[in-house]
Amino acid sequence: MRKDERKQRLLDEIWPELSVLMREIPALLAEQKRNARLSEEEQINRLPALQERSTKLSQSVFDLMNSPRVLEVLEPAKTVDISPRHDLCCPRPPFPPCYLEFPWAGYLRSMFLSLFHYLHAIINPLLRLPPASQDDMAYFAYELCRTFAGIENAFADVPAAYIPVFPALTIARMSCPPNVRRWLWHKLVHLEEISQYTARPLKKHLAAIWDKPELEQEGFKPWLVEPPQQQLKVLTAGEAEAMTIAMMTPDDE
Numbered sequence: 001m002r003k004d005e006r007k008q009r010l011l012d013e014i015w016p017e018l019s020v021l022m023r024e025i026p027a028l029l030a031e032q033k034r035n036a037r038l039s040e041e042e043q044i045n046r047l048p049a050l051q052e053r054s055t056k057l058s059q060s061v062f063d064l065m066n067s068p069r070v071l072e073v074l075e076p077a078k079t080v081d082i083s084p085r086h087d088l089c090c091p092r093p094p095f096p097p098c099y100l101e102f103p104w105a106g107y108l109r110s111m112f113l114s115l116f117h118y119l120h121a122i123i124n125p126l127l128r129l130p131p132a133s134q135d136d137m138a139y140f141a142y143e144l145c146r147t148f149a150g151i152e153n154a155f156a157d158v159p160a161a162y163i164p165v166f167p168a169l170t171i172a173r174m175s176c177p178p179n180v181r182r183w184l185w186h187k188l189v190h191l192e193e194i195s196q197y198t199a200r201p202l203k204k205h206l207a208a209i210w211d212k213p214e215l216e217q218e219g220f221k222p223w224l225v226e227p228p229q230q231q232l233k234v235l236t237a238g239e240a241e242a243m244t245i246a247m248m249t250p251d252d253e
Contacts, residue, residue: 007102010073017064018111024057025115025123032126051127058119065112074109075101083156090186094179095142097149106151107164113144114168121174137175144172145180148187159194166191170202174209185227188220 001009031050035043064070077099100106117140120132148162148169155161169187176184192199199219207215215223 004102007073007075007105010069011102011105011108014064014070014073014108018061018108021057021060021064022111022115024053025118028053028057028123028127047128051129054119054123054127054129058116061112061115061119070108070112073102073105077101080153083153085156086152090190091183093145093149094183095146095149097153098143098146099150099153103151103154106147106154110144110147110151110165110168113140113147114171116140117144117171117174121171134175138177141172141174141176142180144168145176145184148172152187159190162187162190163195163198166198167202170206173206181227182224185220185224189224192219192221 028050035046035050038046078101080099098106098109100109117137120137120140123129125131148165151165152162166188169184169191173181173184173188188199191202203219204216207213
């Protein structure tokens with residue numbers, strides 16, 4: 001079996017396993033929504049069980065990402081052809097992009113990183129779990145940006161190929177390092193240009209997370225020169241659930 005065929009087979013095995021883990025997120029949010037209707041004492045009594053489920057989920061995602069099969073699929077590329085497609089419209093990446101030997105594995109890497117970031121930025125605060133350090137959150141965001149840059153280069157002539165990664169990229173915007181923000185914002189502008197269908201629900205929920213209501217109507221482009229600073233709030237279970245749906249299933253209202 002050729003190397004690329006083996007990696008494709010491994011991807012076909014890993015995606016269903018990751019999907020099973022991902023289904024725990026809406027289940028956690030639904031349970032927390034139900035708990036919000038209970039008395040404060042009952043909410044406190046039920047919270048430890050949800051916290052334990054969230055902690056186990058984080059560990060399961062971490063274990064899968066660091067398994068030998070996943071590490072094999074995410075093998076770094078030894079040589080790369082650099083595309084000039086975005087040289088004129090975007091700043092140069094302020095980091096070394098993550099180029100993979102099997103470019104399609106970039107989607108898997110972005111999903112793992114966005115899950116980690118989502119659990120720590122959205123789910124854990126909701127469940128009153130200790131927050132991750134700013135350095136950890138910045139690391140997840142930084143690696144998501146590196147992964148997107150690698151995918152963008154690998155599929156430079158097929159802009160629609162970027163669309164599945166944009167929800168992960170918007171998650172990265174929650175806590176990316178300051179020197180990355182302008183580059184990342186240019187990519188969000190490209191999202192609007194490529195697919196308003198995908199951008200619309202993401203803008204709606206990012207406006208809530210960043211407390212920038214004008215973002216939903218004005219879009220990303222007016223903020224190109226000076227992207228907004230991180231200004232996150234702890235979401236309710238209902239808001240987190242709505243954002244989860246938007247990340248996974250863009251609407252067309």
